Amino acid sequence: MGSFGMLARRVVETEMPVIVQIQQLIRGAKNAVSLAQGVVHWKPPEQALDKVKKLVEEPSVSCYGADEGLPELREALTRKLRQENNLNKSSVMVTAGANQAFVNLVLTLCDAGDSVVMFAPYYFNAYMSFQMTGVTKILVGPSNPETLYPDADWLEKTLLETNPVPKLVSVVNPGNPSGTYIPEPLLKRISDICKNAGCRLFVDNTYEYFMYDGLEHSCLEGDHIVNIFSFSKAYGMASWICNLFSALNMILYGLMQIAYPTEVEGLATQLLKVQDNIPICASLISQRLALHSLEVGPEWVQERVKDLVKNREIVIEALSPLGEGSVQGGEGAIYLWATLPGKYTDDFKVVHWLAHRHGVVMIPGSACGCPGHLRVSFGGLMENDCRAAADRLKRGLEELVKHGLVQ
Numbered sequence: 371m372g373s374f375g376m377l378a379r380r381v382v383e384t385e386m387p388v389i390v391q392i393q394q395l396i397r398g399a400k401n402a403v404s405l406a407q408g409v410v411h412w413k414p415p416e417q418a419l420d421k422v423k424k425l426v427e428e429p430s431v432s433c434y435g436a437d438e439g440l441p442e443l444r445e446a447l448t449r450k451l452r453q454e455n456n457l458n459k460s461s462v463m464v465t466a467g468a469n470q471a472f473v474n475l476v477l478t479l480c481d482a483g484d485s486v487v488m489f490a491p492y493y494f495n496a497y498m499s500f501q502m503t504g505v506t507k508i509l510v511g512p513s514n515p516e517t518l519y520p521d522a523d524w525l526e527k528t529l530l531e532t533n534p535v536p537k538l539v540s541v542v543n544p545g546n547p548s549g550t551y552i553p554e555p556l557l558k559r560i561s562d563i564c565k566n567a568g569c570r571l572f573v574d575n576t577y578e579y580f581m582y583d584g585l586e587h588s589c590l591e592g593d594h595i596v597n598i599f600s601f602s603k604a605y606g607m608a609s610w611i612c613n614l615f616s617a618l619n620m621i622l623y624g625l626m627q628i629a630y631p632t633e634v635e636g637l638a639t640q641l642l643k644v645q646d647n648i649p650i651c652a653s654l655i656s657q658r659l660a661l662h663s664l665e666v667g668p669e670w671v672q673e674r675v676k677d678l679v680k681n682r683e684i685v686i687e688a689l690s691p692l693g694e695g696s697v698q699g700g701e702g703a704i705y706l707w708a709t710l711p712g713k714y715t716d717d718f719k720v721v722h723w724l725a726h727r728h729g730v731v732m733i734p735g736s737a738c739g740c741p742g743h744l745r746v747s748f749g750g751l752m753e754n755d756c757r758a759a760a761d762r763l764k765r766g767l768e769e770l771v772k773h774g775l776v777q
Contacts, residue, residue: 380482384501388494388737392721399725403759405685406731408546408704409750412674414605418662422655431654437645439464439652443661450664455578455589457597463641464657466649468576468600473499474644475596478637479570480505480537487528487539489513489520490739491707493546493574497739509536510739518550518698518707522559529567538596539564542574544581544702547738547745551581551702554588565594576600577703579671580749582679585701603704603749604671605663678704681748681756688760689746691767704749707735711771715742723775728766730759 392406413419425431438444444462451457465471472495480486482504488497489511500508509528512521520541529535541560544551552560557573564571571590575597578587589597645651682700689697689708699707714720717734721744725731735743751759769776 380504380506381502383506384498385494385737387498388733392731392733395722395725396731399729399731402725402729402731403755403762404731404750405746405748405759405763406733407750408603408747410603410674410678410704411750411752414659415663415666415670417666418605418659421662422659425655425658431658433654435651435654435657437642437651440654440657440661443657443664446661446664454668455575455597457589457591459591460597463638463645464652465645466652466656468574468598468602469495469499470648471598472496472572472574473503474641474648475572476500476503476505477644478640483507485509485532485534485536487511487525487536487569488739489541491518491545491547491735491743491745492540492739493542494737496540496542496574505537507536513548513550518545518548519552519556520560522556522563525560526563529563529569535567535569538570538572540572540574542576544577544587545699545705546574546576546703547705547733547735548707549699549701549703549705550707551585551587557588557590561590561592561595565592570594570596572596572598574598576603579604579668580675580678580704581702582675582682583701587702601660601663604668605660677753678749680753681751682706684753684757684760685746685748685763688764689767691764691771693771700748704747706746706748708744708746710742710744712742714770717742717744719775720744720770723770724763724766727776728762728769730762730766732763 389407396402396404439462443464447462448460451460451462465474476499480503484505485507486500486505487509490513492510497508509532511524511528513519514521525539539560541552543557561571571594573590573595575587575589576599578599580603581587685706686697686700689706692708692710696709697706699705710717710720717736721732721734733745735741735745738745748756
């Protein structure tokens with residue numbers, strides 16, 4: 371019974387969640403602080419929490435709801451998509467988290483043995499979702515070394531030359547783990563390449579509100595496009611698992627509805643099969659919190675995102691010992707992408723060393739398909755705590771560059 375032979379090969383061969391490894395590392399390192407996990411330091415809006423507190427004892431929130439989500443939440447999200455994202459032919463479905471939304475879509479649209487496309491550095495949970503559902507032909511494309519934009523020329527060539535054509539292409543905008551945004555003209559080109567090749571495009575817009583330096587986020591809509599959105603980052607609801615995703619002429623919200631145009635007949639029915647067999651429905655109390663959070667409007671989020679600019683500056687300065695040109699990204703999301711000195715391809719070893727010797731933790735780039743790098747999050751700590759963590763990081767990197775992995 372203890373043999374790996376008794377376990378599903380697709381799960382055994384799936385990467386171990388890097389976040390689980392990092393959590394274990396934090397517990398094992400004395401007084402370590404985290405610049406690792408992709409969270410924000412604020413909690414949901416007070417007025418939304420106050421309204422939800424009054425619902426806790428209502429019998430209705432302890433029951434199952436509609437698989438596709440509360441009707442009033444789906445209606446509010448549909449308005450949001452039209453007004454903020456210019457998605458006018460989309461409707462919504464609620465799931466218990468963006469990761470679950472991604473799995474729903476993969477299970478619905480891909481068969482075991484299909485091929486899919488991602489770009490390095492990629493979001494590790496998306497890669498794992500493909501692996502554990504049997505999609506093992508994962509074609510990982512390059513990004514521009516200077517901008518970290520997905521290489522559209524490589525994509526066009528790959529989709530033309532791969533037979534059968536990959537089922538889907540997955541991108542994150544702005545990026546996780548890089549914090550790089552995809553300019554609208556490039557996103558349109560990627561979309562056109564996918565449409566002409568006959569494959570779907572998944573765009574993860576989790577960090578749509580997290581844009582800096584005057585940059586603006588954009589969304590595309592089409593029968594071949596799936597857009598993923600999230601409440602958990604913007605409204606500080608990570609542990610409430612209240613996310614969303616939009617699909618083609620429809621939206622699947624992380625707590626949301628599934629609807630779709632006649633061109634994709636049968637898709638909603640198949641997605642509901644998957645939904646009913648994983649969460650049945652997303653938590654009703656979380657859906658209510660999401661609904662009341664939407665009422666405060668995007669300005670509430672944008673004010674808090676402005677404060678992260680200082681955190682970003684603090685962490686960029688802490689990464690300066692790595693040298694000029696070693697830090698990229700940060701145009702959006704809550705991440706910076708740092709290149710370690712050439713001899714440190716074992717970034718897991720560096721991460722462990724920084725945690726135990728200097729008390730600061732990050733994500734190793736090898737978890738995102740790029741050994742020799744670090745993903746550094748600047749969203750999870752308030753400014754003073756971020757500054758203290760950055761001081762540890764800078765001291766650690768200075769020692770790394772000058773003296774190596776001193777024990």
